[in-house]
Amino acid sequence: MAYIFSGVWKEYLQGTTRHHLTITDSVAFVILTFLALLISYAITSIWSAQYLYLRELLPPQPASLRELRNSDDSGYGRVFSDLIFAMWHERRRQQHWSSLLLVWLISTLFLLASPGIPIRAALGLTYETEEVPIVRSSGSICEFLTPSERSAATLRNANMTLAASEYFQGCYLEHSPVSCQSNLAQDRLPWNSSDVECPFSPEACANSTTAEIPTNIRLETPFISMDEQCINSRSKLRLKKAMTCTVLDFERFRASPRPELQDVAFTLIFGAHEVYEYDVRNLSGISPGYRLSTIPQMTSEPLDLRLRMPNGFVTVILLQAPDVYFPQPVDDLMFSAHQENLFAASGLRWSADNLINVAACVDEFILCNNGTGACGPWESPEALAPNPGGAIDTDEDDIAWSILQYVLSLTSIHYTINGRGASALLVQRSISSQNQEKISERQWQEELNGWFGISLAKLQLNILSIAHPTPFLSKDGFVPFPSDSTSHQLCQMIKSREGGYTNIHWSGFIATVVIIFVAILICEGLKLWKKRSRISIPSLQQQSTLSLMANPPQLGSKSNFSVPLNAVTGQQQGASSSISLTQTAPVSSTTSAQTNLVSSPSTSPTMPQSAINPTASPVPTAPTTTVGPNTIQPATASTST
Numbered sequence: 001m002a003y004i005f006s007g008v009w010k011e012y013l014q015g016t017t018r019h020h021l022t023i024t025d026s027v028a029f030v031i032l033t034f035l036a037l038l039i040s041y042a043i044t045s046i047w048s049a050q051y052l053y054l055r056e057l058l059p060p061q062p063a064s065l066r067e068l069r070n071s072d073d074s075g076y077g078r079v080f081s082d083l084i085f086a087m088w089h090e091r092r093r094q095q096h097w098s099s100l101l102l103v104w105l106i107s108t109l110f111l112l113a114s115p116g117i118p119i120r121a122a123l124g125l126t127y128e129t130e131e132v133p134i135v136r137s138s139g140s141i142c143e144f145l146t147p148s149e150r151s152a153a154t155l156r157n158a159n160m161t162l163a164a165s166e167y168f169q170g171c172y173l174e175h176s177p178v179s180c181q182s183n184l185a186q187d188r189l190p191w192n193s194s195d196v197e198c199p200f201s202p203e204a205c206a207n208s209t210t211a212e213i214p215t216n217i218r219l220e221t222p223f224i225s226m227d228e229q230c231i232n233s234r235s236k237l238r239l240k241k242a243m244t245c246t247v248l249d250f251e252r253f254r255a256s257p258r259p260e261l262q263d264v265a266f267t268l269i270f271g272a273h274e275v276y277e278y279d280v281r282n283l284s285g286i287s288p289g290y291r292l293s294t295i296p297q298m299t300s301e302p303l304d305l306r307l308r309m310p311n312g313f314v315t316v317i318l319l320q321a322p323d324v325y326f327p328q329p330v331d332d333l334m335f336s337a338h339q340e341n342l343f344a345a346s347g348l349r350w351s352a353d354n355l356i357n358v359a360a361c362v363d364e365f366i367l368c369n370n371g372t373g374a375c376g377p378w379e380s381p382e383a384l385a386p387n388p389g390g391a392i393d394t395d396e397d398d399i400a401w402s403i404l405q406y407v408l409s410l411t412s413i414h415y416t417i418n419g420r421g422a423s424a425l426l427v428q429r430s431i432s433s434q435n436q437e438k439i440s441e442r443q444w445q446e447e448l449n450g451w452f453g454i455s456l457a458k459l460q461l462n463i464l465s466i467a468h469p470t471p472f473l474s475k476d477g478f479v480p481f482p483s484d485s486t487s488h489q490l491c492q493m494i495k496s497r498e499g500g501y502t503n504i505h506w507s508g509f510i511a512t513v514v515i516i517f518v519a520i521l522i523c524e525g526l527k528l529w530k531k532r533s534r535i536s537i538p539s540l541q542q543q544s545t546l547s548l549m550a551n552p553p554q555l556g557s558k559s560n561f562s563v564p565l566n567a568v569t570g571q572q573q574g575a576s577s578s579i580s581l582t583q584t585a586p587v588s589s590t591t592s593a594q595t596n597l598v599s600s601p602s603t604s605p606t607m608p609q610s611a612i613n614p615t616a617s618p619v620p621t622a623p624t625t626t627v628g629p630n631t632i633q634p635a636t637a638s639t640s641t
Contacts (some may be wrong), residue, residue, distance in 0.1 A: 002496055003467055005138040008506050011495070012339075013227050019506035022135050028126070028502035036118030036123075038516045043114050045523035106602070117200050117222040121512060132539050133503035134185050134495055136232060137467035142491025144406060144466065144477040152477020157410050158419040159472050160465075164457035165424075172453045183468055185230045185495040189456045191241075192223040193449060199244045199362055200272050201306035206249040210331045215247040215447055224367060226400050228497045230463050235400040241381070241412060243452050243461070245361035246331040247444070253304070253358070259537075265355055266622060270316050270534050273301040278318055288323030288434050290422035296414040312362035313380035315414040325349035326436045334359060334444040346435060359444075363412040363455075367401070368390045381408040389510035403490055407462035411455045426450050430490070467494040 004022070011018040023031070127133065148152035171180035171187050180187050195214040198205035208215040223238035250268060257264035263281050270276040277293055283291070286411025295316040297303055307314055319334055329350050330337040339351040363382070369391045386405060392398050413522035417424045426447055430438040440446055463475060481487060 003137050005136040006168040008138050014225050021504040021506045036122050038474040040114050042516045042519040050119050125508050127503050131477050132497040132499050134497045137491050137494040139488040139491035142467050144481040148479050149477040164454045166456045167457045183496045184460050186228045191219055194218050198246045204306040205245045213332055232495045233396050233400045235396040237397050237400050238368045238370050241275040241365045242364050245448050248358045248360050249356040271303045284324040291320035292422045293318050293523050294414045294417050309362045311378045312364040313382045313412045315361050317359045321352045323434050332444050361413045369393055395461045413451050416451045416454050450572050468493040469495055
């Protein structure tokens, strides 16, 4: 699919800009998997760095947990299993249960976050709400075509209209059994319907007999941005498309048929040229069913003065319904039916009042610039050189206008109906054996909404067909515009949706990678700080002990001092094992450098002085002072033998 641009690109939206990284699904899987592993490693590193502080919430634990606390790597499996063991070990000690439960819950949270957060982050980076990602055209197969034969243009328009009609049914009306599946970046364009005054000469318009059923209807879109039309541009141009239709009093245009014509009831004349003439025949009993045709405004030949519009494209619509029978009387002027017909099988039915009913519609558009506030005049979409007025302000505006000018052609109601005949009518779908099974009270308004919606769908599909392969549109009889840098630039502005690709939020991707590495650096720094603190604590204890031995307290002092037992015994006795608790010993009455230490009752029984130093003199009993978290009881002095 060479028409898809792969790489980093900007999507211009209304008031904001998205940065995409468009890649194939396989490449996206590799990148997002690697990113998820990095996030998981960062979470594990945070756990390893913070577990030392979580352990402070627990009471004294078995040897396995003490080893875990002092370890450099606390993996999920070991942390989780040892915490379960600790909870089982402390199950009968209610005072410690809450602390154990808290740490276990925190561990469970990290255990769930390890796979959950990476997956959620990966989904968030791929615009998870878009099942089919928005992509940009590469311009490699961009083609702007112009017809060299009239028949080729007619055939291409018919195929495009059929595609737009199917798209309208599936995505606008949502009548399709499956959800709207399209390559368009914007599924549908909105519009509003309102009752207006007759846009033509008042004498040409018909008057409705029922106030609830309007005869003059205007369909108009709001201002549509370039983004909503699948054009990826910073241009602030806005397009508004409108269609105004009214039912005509066909008697005002009625004339006698030419003598040489047979079976013609009368002729309708809408202009000076014969292309504006329509011969009306009575088709009852000959060709039952709906007949729908149009007469478009010609550039070289003007319409009837009563139907002229200075800046619009006028289309005359003619509807016949010979031998079509309705289940009830119809007051809608275009489907007016009050003629009673009694049938043995179906009972009372009603048929059309007139041989023909006529309406006229005018298509127009206006272009405005949201940045400057300037607007051009209302123009015909079928004009050879429409005038945008002062709406064009920048180069981006000029490029976007080039695309709009190319696709607006053939979007009027004439080219929506032309070539389709009665199949263009929505009411045609509910007719069976000349019996109209269902019809709305405002059927004409519903028909107009359908045609206007199809014209908007054609506008969207025309833009997409510039850069997207469109097999159903034949290129026979068309000549491409000369290929240059400008045409390729236009193609690269077309947005569409395409399966097989993934869009990653580029800014979010960069931010996620930066946050991951910052988290890993912080965690590694905490681990390094933990190792250095473990090395520095024994050296500080040794320095404190040596300083105390060099400057012992004086005899009779009431103060106590705190010395780590393992440091002293290691220097004096060279003991093979050390006790890691800090104990308090009374001051000796001698001035020698020997210091008598007494262990805590929770560690060992009272140790005589002679057991430490046989030559030491008796030590009197001294009061104790609380130092640190533990209070040491005074030891009884003993006399050496």
